[in-house]
Amino acid sequence: MVTHKGHRIHPDDENTSFFSPSPVPSFSGSGIQSRDNIHLASSLSLNDSSKLTRSNSVATNADIPSYTPPWTTPYIIGVAGYSGSGKTSISQRIIQELNQPWTILLSFDNFYNPLNKEQRQQAFDCEFDFDEPASLDFDLLCECVSSLKAGNKTEIPNYSFVDHNRTGKSSTIYGANVIIIEGIYALYDQRLLDMMDVKIFVDTDLDICLGRRLSRDILDRGRELMGAIKQWEKFVKPNAVRYVMHTMNNADLVIPRGMDNIVGINMMIKHIQNQLSLKSELHLEHLQRLGLTHxxxxxxxxxxxxxxxxxxxxxxxxxxxxxxxxxxxxxxxxxxxxxxxxxxxxxxxxxxxxxxxxxxxxxxxxxxxxxxxxxxxxxxxxxxxxxxxxxxxxxxxxxxxxxxxxxxxxxxxxxxxxxxxxxxxxxxxxxxxxxxxxxxxxxxxxxxxxxxxxxxxxxxxxxxxxxxxxxxxxxxxxxxxxxxxxxxxxxxxxxxxxxxxxxxxxxxxxxxxxxxxxxxxxxxxxxxxxxxxxxxxxxxxx
Amino acid sequence: MSSENLIVLPQTKQLIGLYSIIRDNATKRGDFVFYSDRIIRLLVEEGLNQLPVEDAVVKCYGDHEYKGSKFLGKICGVSIVRAGESMEQGLRDCCRSVRIGKILIQRDEETALPKLFYEKLPEDIHERYVFLLDPMLATGGSAMMAVEVLLSRGVKMDRIFFLNLLAAPEGIETFQAKYPQVKIITGGIDERLDEHKYIVPGLGDFGDRYYCI
Missing domain, CATH: 3.40.50.2020 (Rossmann fold)
Known part of the structure; x- marks a missing residue:
């Protein structure tokens, strides 16, 4: 299955967990889509500064040689789709199947703009439009991705849906082999699109999306049917039609029917695996050539x-x-x-x-x-x-x-x-x-x-x-x-x-x-x- | 001076830095002991490098094998009391359960010549490689007497390693003339001996400074 394993340049790791398959491969905790719970399970790697610190000091730039280790040229996958389309499940499936060390799932959920007091009250009353592009901090996300792409130490903010604000904590990440950017607006911003190696749109019928969203909101999150429907009618669906739908044109690959489309997903994963093993092979060749130079x-x-x-x-x-x-x-x-x-x-x-x-x-x-x-x-x-x-x-x-x-x-x-x-x-x-x-x-x-x-x-x-x-x-x-x-x-x-x-x-x-x-x-x-x-x-x- | 059996530690800036501390008469005893110990450790390691090892197949973790080396384990330290005892710990730091014999040699008040007062050595010393420990090689009088004791116990001359921190050229000359096969391992060779037979520039009386009398 994991064809790139044979080509892997590092048949080992600093930690035993490095090669272990990722059973719950979500970067910032399990409740990543939850807007009602504190969703950050990653209390481990927290740093004090809330803002993204870019480490590209003068010294760093001067020290980066012509050779770039693989983690400074990450393979970036964008996964977009309507709310409830199953893009998170697909992202997790990709991570599981790739089984690559240094894979990072960047969820848009961590890049909401902090709300002011008034907006926060609206949010508690289900009156705030979270599904509009303006509610997201694209600049910060772009900055994070390009910083990761440059191989720099990068702080990923954590967003709390209880306070509707950044938690002031962040996760520190150095470099990545694979970055998956997942969110309804993943294929929206041109700057992000330019950085992506493969762009995927999960095109699930909106009626099915609604069904999934309702069952998730009501069964998993204990919300009222009326509130959930109101939010769908007022914000989610209009925004989906207005902003999200046409981002499908930016996609390299559209997967109809979401997770149910097993053949489509398998083909997609095969393609990504091939791309990654190609990258590994090129890198290995490069290393070997370097290894023989005087x-x-x-x-x-x-x-x-x-x-x-x-x-x-x-x-x-x-x-x-x-x-x-x-x-x-x-x-x-x-x-x-x-x-x-x-x-x-x-x-x-x-x-x-x-x-x-x-x-x-x-x-x-x-x-x-x-x-x-x-x-x-x-x-x-x-x-x-x-x-x-x-x-x-x-x-x-x-x-x-x-x-x-x-x-x-x-x-x-x-x-x-x-x-x-x-x-x-x-x-x-x-x-x-x-x-x-x-x-x-x-x-x-x-x-x-x-x-x-x-x-x-x-x-x-x-x-x-x-x-x-x-x-x-x-x-x-x-x-x-x-x-x-x-x-x-x-x-x-x-x-x-x-x-x-x-x-x-x-x-x-x-x-x-x-x-x-x-x-x-x-x-x-x-x-x-x-x-x-x-x-x-x-x-x-x- | 025979260079083959005279091993001087590489005179790196680091080593000269260490000697600068222990030679300084303003250095307090704590520092003197600490930095002397570091030099002693280097001497001991150099001595251990000179010992033969035998080939042995090493079974690594993960069931991989390779041709490694095995210590023969036949060594023994002999310190000349009192100053030589300061070097025992350095030897123990590298060879935990090493046997250590002692020899007490003092200047006879009447004849002004070194005289053997006491010796306690392992029974099987004749089968062993011996690290003779004495921090200073000035005239070489007591070291030569100690070597004489070792030879009389059946130790082979080429199995004796004389470890010292500082040596005078005159001492090396005399010593090697008499015992050419003994390997001298020293941290440094100074200019000369003065009229009182002290090493110049030297570092004072090692035993006194180490044991604070």
Whole structure:
């Protein structure tokens, strides 16, 4: 069914939920169409600012290279239709069938204009026209979509139908593979239409729509028959005829009879799947070509340091990778490798005050040096926490920030759940601070890229970020480097990219042997490189 | 100086930064201990890198196998009391259950020569690789006496690794002339010894500064 699975560029993920099918794949909670209930189940990823913050600061733009990761070129699907036509069901069906990570459902319900007091009273009396285009904030929606399309951190507002106002909370999203824009006016605004890859109109007979709407309003939402009919007669139907109907002309595909049209829906999904696998294939080819170019040779890149293979590190690696190692040993030896990685990372700090006269005992003078950099540690919860014991042993007074980035277990979209960073982080570039970012494993690279983006949004220059990780896949590293060419990486062990093409595979191996960072011939798809097991073992929660 | 058996930690700016702290006579004891410990850790890791490992098939999670390495586990620390004991923790941080022997050597008041007062070493030390711990290599007198003790217990000379934070060229010279196969692993080599046989510029008496007497 999911044909693109074979072409997927990231056969793994930062979180176990990444590939899980999305049983209730609705972005902002289950009651998304409800106008009467608080409909936001997503109390998880809430940020204080209510307005959309666009992260395209000057620094970000300067750092985006010619290569664009797939999530910065999302596939955008518009789904329009009358109220009660079944467009939400179809959108959810699409999400389920695509089973793509980083799929986002943007519902128009979150983009209503806030109401004033008078309007609010009208709304409570079922006298307010919610079905008119003017009730929606198209500008904000366009801004959100183009921000997502640019791969920027984007705040999606939450709208409460109890207060008829934005809740002041929002969900933070970084990039997406697939964006579904769903609402009666999805095909209304030219700016949105221009951004969409496929436009779908669900053309269900208005009588059926009324029937569905009535049963939904009365059975599910406990409303009066008369009120519901009044709203239909007065607002919903006239607006549908006046504004919605002709947007059908903007559609690439019209699905008559809504969800009942199984053949039509299946054809549509097939088409979208084909488009997405084409996109994946192109991207994979692109990556493979990049992977064979000389300047992307990992061991020759100046901003990547891989722990040299010595007897001691080889022995420690063997213990950490072995399934026969007990937890006590695992923790002990992980602390050792973490210490080595941190010591290695320190070599990136090159700004030193030199020739400081130091008087030693016996009144001799020593030509001393002092680092000009101050270090702030930021760890990606939970896997980065494994480094903390070693960090504390190396810098007892270090300031530590934390980022919680997880994929939504329902939709699979990556979300920034919590950011708690030291206040001093804002002055980083001014005072010569360096950020050590910790994550025990880099698998798809998605969490790291998101974490780096968060730091960039805080105004930190990418070249001041040193990402420390133990097990890393080549594909993950390449993505990070492509997204942020100036970021510095310190890695314990690196596997090699799997290639579906024989030629690439052989060449890749030859390169590895010469450069000596993966003499063991680990592959990105090996279990230890494609599963987050380190933090589970370290914290004993598997 | 034989370069083959003299291993000096790479003199990175980071390392010189650490030495700048511990050499400074204004540095408080807490910092002295902390930053000395970091250097000691680097010395120990360098020592461990020198030890042979044996090939072993590692069964990874997910039933994947690869040819990895296995520690032989035949090491033993020997500290020269008192200053050498400061390096034991660094060794333990890398090898949890390592055996540690002790040797007490002091200057004989009458002859002004180093004299062996006490030794307690593992029975099977002759089968082991030995990390000899003493933070300073000045004249090399006590270290050489300690090596003599080890050799008399059957330890092979090329299995002795002498770990120290700071060495004087004169000390290295004398030591290597007598025990060419012992590997010296040091964090830095200073200019010379002064007329009191102190390392110049040095860092003072390591034991005193570490144990605060």
């Amino acid at each position: 300047d992307l040779n990992l061991s020759k890149k100046e901003n990547i340091k891989i722990l040299p293979s010595t007897n001691h590190t080889n022995g420690v690696n063997s213990i950490l990778l072995s399934k026969d190692t007990d937890r006590t040993d695992f923790i002990f030896y992980f602390d050792i490798i973490a210490f080595k990685i941190i010591e290695h990372a320190l070599e990136f700090l090159t700004e030193f005050e030199e020739n400081i006269p130091i008087s030693t005992y016996g009144n001799y003078t020593y030509n001393g040096m002092k680092s000009k950099d101050e270090i702030i540690a930021v760890n990606i919860i939970r896997s980065g926490d494994c480094f903390m014991s070693s960090v504390k042993k190396t810098f007892p007074e270090i300031a530590i920030g934390k980022l919680l980035i997880q994929s939504d277990s329902m939709t699979g979209e990556p979300q920034l759940h919590t950011e708690s960073l030291p206040k001093s982080i804002k002055n980083v570039s001014k005072t010569g601070r360096k950020i050590f970012l910790f994550d025990a494993q880099i698998i798809s690279g998605a969490a790291s890229i998101m974490a780096i983006q968060v730091l960039v949004d805080y105004g930190i220059s990418v070249k001041d970020i040193i990402l420390c990780s133990y097990l890393s896949t080549e594909i993950g590293i390449r993505r990070i480097i492509h997204a942020f060419p100036d970021v510095k990486l310190v890695l314990g062990k690196v596997s090699s990219m799997n290639s579906s093409q024989e030629e690439g595979l052989v060449r890749g191996e030859v390169v590895d042997k010469i450069d000596g960072y993966n003499l063991e011939g680990f592959k990105d798809t090996d279990w230890v490189f494609s599963n987050r097991y380190i933090d589970s073992l370290y914290f004993g929660t598997d």
